[in-house]
Amino acid sequence: MEIMVTIFNIIIFINAALAVITVFRQERDIAATWAWLLVLIFLPIVGFLIYAFFGRRLPKSKLLRLTGSAKKQVRNRINQQKKKLGNFAESANPNHRIVNESQGLVKLFMNSGLVPLFSHNEIETFTEGNVFFKQLILDLENAQESINLEFYTFYADEIGKEILSVLVKKAQAGIDVRVIYDAWGSIGTNQKFFQPLIDAGGRAFPFLHNKLNLIDMRVNFRDHHKLAIIDGQYGYIGGFNIGDQYLGRKKKFGNWKDCMIRIHGEGVYGLQSRFLLDWNGTDVTSKVNPNDVIQDEKYYPKMKTNGHAIMQIVSSGPESQIExxxxxxxxxxxxxxxxxxxxxxxxxxxxxxxxxxxxxxxxxxxxxxxxxxxxxxxxxxxxxxxxxxxxxxxxxxxxxxxxxxxxxxxxxxxxxxxxxxxxxxxxxxxxxxxxxxxxxxxxxxxxxxxxxxxxxxxxxxxxxxxxxxxxxxxxxxxxxxxxxxxxxx
CATH class of the missing domain: 3.30.870.10 (Endonuclease Chain A)
Incomplete structure (x- = not known):
C-alpha cells in the first residue's frame, strides 16, 4: 500500500510539473493560464489530451499575411491617409468630422494591422434572415465575374441547398466561384455536399483543418468569418451564417435576431482582401503565392457610389499576438x-x-x-x-x-x-x-x-x-x- 501511495504521489508531482512547463511555454492571458493549469493538474493524462487539441497556439508562419509588393502598397496608402487626418475641414463628406474626432481609433488599426480607411460606401442593414437571404441570393444570381463566400456555418439544409444550387448554376456559366467554410462550424456538411459545385468548375474548401482529421491540432482555431463578396462590387459582413436556423426555422431558437450589412463602395476591397488571404490559408491552397491572387485587378474593380460612410475592415486571429x-x-x-x-x-x-x-x-x-x-x-x-x-x-x-x-x-x-x-x-x-x-x-x-x-x-x-x-x-x-x-x- 505504501508503494502504491508513493507511486501515486510521484505521478501527481510529475503531472503537475509537466502542467506548469506545458502552459508556461507559450505566452497567454493570465486567466487562460490558470484555467489550463486547473485542467492539466486535476485531469491527469486526459487533461494533456484536451490541451493537445484545444490549448496549443497556432504556429507562427506566413499564414494569412500580406507579403511583398501587396504589403508595400497598403503601407503607402496608410501613410498618405495619416497625413490627411485632421485636415478635412473643407471636405464635402460630413463623416470626415467623425474620423477627425476618432483619430486615436483610426491610427490604432492603421499601426497595429495596416488597416486603411475606405471611403464612399453605401450601406444597407439586415436584421431578419428572410430579408437578408433574399437579397444575398439576388446578388448571387446577378454575379458577372466572381463570387467569394466565407462562412463559419454552411449547413446542408434547405437554405444551404438553395444557395448551393445558385452557386452551381453560376459556376456552370463560367463565373469564378469560391467557398470557404469552417469544418467544425458546419457539422453535417462535407466535400461531398459541395461536389456538384466542384464538378461545375467552382471550388470549396474547409479552412485550415478537416473535422475528420483526429490528429489535427488546430481544431480550436475556428474561421468565424461571415463574408460574401460578389464581383468585387458588393460585400456582406456581420453575424448571419448559412442555415435554416438563421431564418427562424428551428423551434429551439425561434425567431433569429442578427445583424448583417451590405456594402457597396471601397469597403468591399477590404472584405475581398480578407477573403483572399484566408483562401491562401486553406490546406489545399496554402502553397499559392498570396500576391498572385490578392493583386488580381478583377477582384478590385473601380466603382462609383453616392455613399458617404467611411470604414475600416479589421481582422484578428490566433496567427497574431495583437488582438x-x-x-x-x-x-x-x-x-x-x-x-x-x-x-x-x-x-x-x-x-x-x-x-x-x-x-x-x-x-x-x-x-x-x-x-x-x-x-x-x-x-x-x-x-x-x-x-x-x-x-x-x-x-x-x-x-x-x-x-x-x-x-x-x-x-x-x-x-x-x-x-x-x-x-x-x-x-x-x-x-x-x-x-x-x-x-x-x-x-x-x-x-x-x-x-x-x-x-x-x-x-x-x-x-x-x-x-x-x-x-x-x-x-x-x-x-x-x-x-x-x-x-x-
Whole structure:
C-alpha cells in the first residue's frame, strides 16, 4: 500500500510539473493560464489530451499575411491617409468630422494591422434572415465575374441547398466561384455536399483543418468569418451564417435576431482582401503565392457610389499576438461620452474589457447590453449570466432578449461610430477565432443601429440584482463554475 501511495504521489508531482512547463511555454492571458493549469493538474493524462487539441497556439508562419509588393502598397496608402487626418475641414463628406474626432481609433488599426480607411460606401442593414437571404441570393444570381463566400456555418439544409444550387448554376456559366467554410462550424456538411459545385468548375474548401482529421491540432482555431463578396462590387459582413436556423426555422431558437450589412463602395476591397488571404490559408491552397491572387485587378474593380460612410475592415486571429478587434472595442468604450449600445450572444469579457466597461459606467456613460434569454451552449450561457450580474452591480443595463435568439455582434458609441461583424464579446473571439469586423464612421448608420437597439430593448427583460438574488443556489453555482472555464469556452 505504501508503494502504491508513493507511486501515486510521484505521478501527481510529475503531472503537475509537466502542467506548469506545458502552459508556461507559450505566452497567454493570465486567466487562460490558470484555467489550463486547473485542467492539466486535476485531469491527469486526459487533461494533456484536451490541451493537445484545444490549448496549443497556432504556429507562427506566413499564414494569412500580406507579403511583398501587396504589403508595400497598403503601407503607402496608410501613410498618405495619416497625413490627411485632421485636415478635412473643407471636405464635402460630413463623416470626415467623425474620423477627425476618432483619430486615436483610426491610427490604432492603421499601426497595429495596416488597416486603411475606405471611403464612399453605401450601406444597407439586415436584421431578419428572410430579408437578408433574399437579397444575398439576388446578388448571387446577378454575379458577372466572381463570387467569394466565407462562412463559419454552411449547413446542408434547405437554405444551404438553395444557395448551393445558385452557386452551381453560376459556376456552370463560367463565373469564378469560391467557398470557404469552417469544418467544425458546419457539422453535417462535407466535400461531398459541395461536389456538384466542384464538378461545375467552382471550388470549396474547409479552412485550415478537416473535422475528420483526429490528429489535427488546430481544431480550436475556428474561421468565424461571415463574408460574401460578389464581383468585387458588393460585400456582406456581420453575424448571419448559412442555415435554416438563421431564418427562424428551428423551434429551439425561434425567431433569429442578427445583424448583417451590405456594402457597396471601397469597403468591399477590404472584405475581398480578407477573403483572399484566408483562401491562401486553406490546406489545399496554402502553397499559392498570396500576391498572385490578392493583386488580381478583377477582384478590385473601380466603382462609383453616392455613399458617404467611411470604414475600416479589421481582422484578428490566433496567427497574431495583437488582438485588434478587442483593442478596438476597448478604444470605442474609452471614447464614449454619452452612450454605448452593445448586442452580443456571448458576454464573457476578459479583465481589460470588463474594467473598460466599469470605468465608462462610473464616468456617467449610459451602457446597454443585450444578450440572449436562451442558451445555444450551456456553459457559455451560464458564464454570460455571471458577467451580466457583475456588470449590473456597476450600473450597466443588461437585457435578456425575449423574442427568439439574439445573435447580433454590434457596438454603437455616441450615435456616431459603430462596429458590426463576427466578433463576440468573449475570450474565444478575442484570442482563438479568426474574426472580421467593420468599424464604421457614419452618423446615419450609427443612428439607425441605435434605433434597432431600442426596438430590441423593447422585446427584452432588464436584468436586475433582485432577479439574480431570486434564482436558485444551483443556478448560482452553475454560473460561478462556468465563469471559471471562461478562458476556455
Amino acid at each position: 485588434r478587434i478587442k483593442m478596438g472595442y476597448i478604444k470605442l468604450i474609452e471614447m464614449a461620452q454619452d452612450s454605448i449600445k452593445i448586442a452580443t450572444p456571448y458576454l464573457i469579457p476578459d479583465e481589460s474589457v470588463l474594467n473598460a466597461l466599469k470605468i465608462a459606467s462610473f464616468s456617467g456613460v449610459n451602457i446597454e447590453i443585450i444578450t440572449p434569454n436562451m442558451p445555444d451552449h450551456a456553459f457559455v450561457y451560464r458564464a454570460t449570466q455571471y458577467y451580466a450580474r457583475q456588470l449590473t452591480r456597476y450600473g450597466v443595463k443588461v437585457y435578456a432578449y425575449g423574442d427568439g435568439f439574439m445573435h447580433s455582434k454590434t457596438m454603437v458609441v455616441d450615435g456616431k461610430i459603430c462596429s458590426i461583424g463576427s466578433a463576440n464579446l468573449d475570450y474565444r473571439s478575442f484570442e482563438l477565432n479568426f474574426e472580421c469586423n467593420a468599424f464604421v464612421y457614419d452618423q446615419k448608420l450609427a443612428q439607425q443601429m441605435e434605433k434597432i437597439h431600442a426596438e430590441n430593448v423593447q422585446k427584452s427583460v432588464l436584468q436586475t440584482e433582485k432577479l439574480f438574488k431570486e434564482q436558485s443556489r444551483w443556478l448560482d453555482f452553475k454560473q460561478h463554475f462556468s465563469r471559471l472555464l471562461s478562458p476556455l469556452l
